[in-house]
Amino acid sequence: MNSLRCESVGLVETQYFKLQKQEKFHLALGGQLNYIDIAYETYGKLNNDKSNAILICHALSGNAHVGGYHQGDKKPGWWDAMIGKGRALDTDKYFVICSNVLGGCKGTTGPISINPDTNQPYGLSFPIITIKDMVNVQYQLLKYLGIKKLLSVIGGSMGGMQVLQWMALFPEKILSAIPISTTLKHTAQQIAFNEIGRQAIMADPNWKGGFYYGKSIPAKGLALARMLGHITYMSEKSMEDKFGRQRKGQPYPFRFNADFEVENYLHYKGDKFVERFDANSYLYITKAMDLFDITASGKTLDDIFRRLNAKILVIAFKSDWLYPIHQSKEIVKACKRAGLQTTFCEIASEYGHDAFLLEIEEQSHLISNFLKTVYKENKIKPLL
Amino acid sequence: MNSLRCESVGLVETQYFKLQKQEKFHLALGGQLNYIDIAYETYGKLNNDKSNAILICHALSGNAHVGGYHQGDKKPGWWDAMIGKGRALDTDKYFVICSNVLGGCKGTTGPISINPDTNQPYGLSFPIITIKDMVNVQYQLLKYLGIKKLLSVIGGSMGGMQVLQWMALFPEKILSAIPISTTLKHTAQQIAFNEIGRQAIMADPNWKGGFYYGKSIPAKGLALARMLGHITYMSEKSMEDKFGRQRKGQPYPFRFNADFEVENYLHYKGDKFVERFDANSYLYITKAMDLFDITASGKTLDDIFRRLNAKILVIAFKSDWLYPIHQSKEIVKACKRAGLQTTFCEIASEYGHDAFLLEIEEQSHLISNFLKTVYKENKIKPLL
Structure with a gap:
């Protein structure tokens, strides 16, 4: 070898x-x-x-x-x-x-x-x-x-x-x-972004004060937190290079579904994350980061x-x-x-x-x- | 004069x-x-x-x-x-x-x-x-x-x-x-931030497909959209100069309330916004921006x-x-x-x-x- x-x-x-x-x-x-x-x-x-x-x-x-x-x-x-x-x-x-x-x-x-x-x-x-x-x-x-x-x-x-x-x-x-x-x-801006993610989770009616295990999980809230995370993980340029203003197909925007590929991507990433991560963990870990x-x-x-x-x-x-x-x-x-x-x-x-x-x-x-x-x-x- | x-x-x-x-x-x-x-x-x-x-x-x-x-x-x-x-x-x-x-x-x-x-x-x-x-x-x-x-x-x-x-x-x-x-x-990143705001509004159970007038309004979702907006309106430095890591008083973080002044400020701004703005307007106007x-x-x-x-x-x-x-x-x-x-x-x-x-x-x-x-x-x- x-x-x-x-x-x-x-x-x-x-x-x-x-x-x-x-x-x-x-x-x-x-x-x-x-x-x-x-x-x-x-x-x-x-x-x-x-x-x-x-x-x-x-x-x-x-x-x-x-x-x-x-x-x-x-x-x-x-x-x-x-x-x-x-x-x-x-x-x-x-x-x-x-x-x-x-x-x-x-x-x-x-x-x-x-x-x-x-x-x-x-x-x-x-x-x-x-x-x-x-x-x-x-x-x-x-x-x-x-x-x-x-x-x-x-x-x-x-x-x-x-x-x-x-x-x-x-x-x-x-x-x-x-x-x-x-x-x-952690700076004010870093804390602020984390707080949006936490609030999205806690605003999900399925969160139920954190005692949702064995019931429906706060999937929408956690997905939203992750979607926001993804924006902050990419640069303006990398996002523009990857998606620009590419549309998802339909020329006329249908209400408020994802019209643009970048929206589609964030939804996909959010949904995938929900399958593998726990919403309460997200709260505790981001709080640990903010306290750092x-x-x-x-x-x-x-x-x-x-x-x-x-x-x-x-x-x-x-x-x-x-x-x-x-x-x-x-x-x-x-x-x-x-x-x-x-x-x-x-x-x-x-x-x-x-x-x-x-x-x-x-x-x-x-x-x-x-x-x-x-x-x-x-x-x-x-x-x- | x-x-x-x-x-x-x-x-x-x-x-x-x-x-x-x-x-x-x-x-x-x-x-x-x-x-x-x-x-x-x-x-x-x-x-x-x-x-x-x-x-x-x-x-x-x-x-x-x-x-x-x-x-x-x-x-x-x-x-x-x-x-x-x-x-x-x-x-x-x-x-x-x-x-x-x-x-x-x-x-x-x-x-x-x-x-x-x-x-x-x-x-x-x-x-x-x-x-x-x-x-x-x-x-x-x-x-x-x-x-x-x-x-x-x-x-x-x-x-x-x-x-x-x-x-x-x-x-x-x-x-x-x-x-x-x-x-x-509007670039991919600008669209992406707006999409988070819209999703926060539409995830609010009070939104009810946009037909909430005369009932409870999707206050949490709209406040969340505005909170995120505020982060993007300030620079990292202006946020740091204004808030830094100032705490809200209690030394031990009590669950997931606002521990830091910056969180407190965003909550305040979000809540004030809800009093003066309509959630559906937020959806339509941000979509108009994204389509621009x-x-x-x-x-x-x-x-x-x-x-x-x-x-x-x-x-x-x-x-x-x-x-x-x-x-x-x-x-x-x-x-x-x-x-x-x-x-x-x-x-x-x-x-x-x-x-x-x-x-x-x-x-x-x-x-x-x-x-x-x-x-x-x-x-x-x-x-x-």
């Missing part, structure tokens, strides 16, 4: 880990969860001293299935092109981990999960969670896997917030970090980043207007001020915020080289 | 004009309206040869009440600071007209109006209308007022689309035009603008991302190519799309001087 050949990790399975009840999990904003299941996937192998692990953190609508294929699926994981033999996250060298976030609906405990104390889904009795809580849960998973230090932690968008939170919370446990298309804190402010603890950026001894790669995309370049530049500035070895790459993509999922070639190149350096500088032991 | 003193036109009243039934009004996309009421306001006086008239076209949520005060009102019309003695639209010189658009809910016939043939509100039996229809109705009003030629036609956002439509439809009837913060055609494409007739931009012999002033604002600068530049390019005397002013405002309503000083200066030149060059007869 040609070792230079790039290939997907192939067939994979989601694994599960249960936090024991005796390890009651205290949440950042108060309250606790007595039971936590964590869904995760791993690719590649841990080396002897468990020093080759890389954690990938997913975005709002992502999940643990970042690479490879599930049995019967036609589509691979959401960042598959980055993971596998010869790829940026080379499974011949690295042990790659991704887990579904706390509050999610893809195997990790969230509002859709059954609360063992009541035998009912949590619904809105689920506590308010934060990015910090998500990272603390990931930390528990790593402890369980016996990993004391991460070679790197990588993520885009909300995944990037988790990366920054790892830097703040466990500075001694990471050798490097790659925050992509993200921000040190790395300096919320009262520490200055300098205090936070000076505790690190890690190499940082910050990636941002020119046409991303949801998490604009200037926000990534603030991360870079803070890291450099704190004396961290920091590289900033601004990629001239036209895909908007979605670029972190789509611009594989440029990111592969950057991340692959960055990781190789970290691997080499820290004399990571190769797999036998 | 010092003639240099600037002052509002003071107390004003909305006037009404009824198109006669024998003048059946044929719509651009087919269908007709047998009855049309037009609500309008005028300020200043027509000169002897009726050559000093300026038409102002309003935006999505605007109305005929652009200047002065209505009896008992604390707030003046929506562009009052531009209109009056010594102001940009100087009522000592000009006769200023503004009418509520066709499809509106502020006196001109729209879906909320009673259809005299059925004695019921039109609701969704109201035909699909276009910017062209709005302009044709304005033309009927001018005919009624005996005005054969406009000194200028001015408008921002959807008002700017009407200005462009005037240029295309009645080139021989305008001496000048001022399209502000607008576009030659000045070249939809098949004519080229060159064909359209070459028929004009008018002076053009195009105004745009740097931080406007809903109707971005490059769209205004396309208008300028098309006008210049067609040989029109065209001035382009890019104002370095941080208010986003809202700037056309807020940046009074700069616009006053530009518009005032522009109109003075048109007035002088065309030897308009002063008021006696």
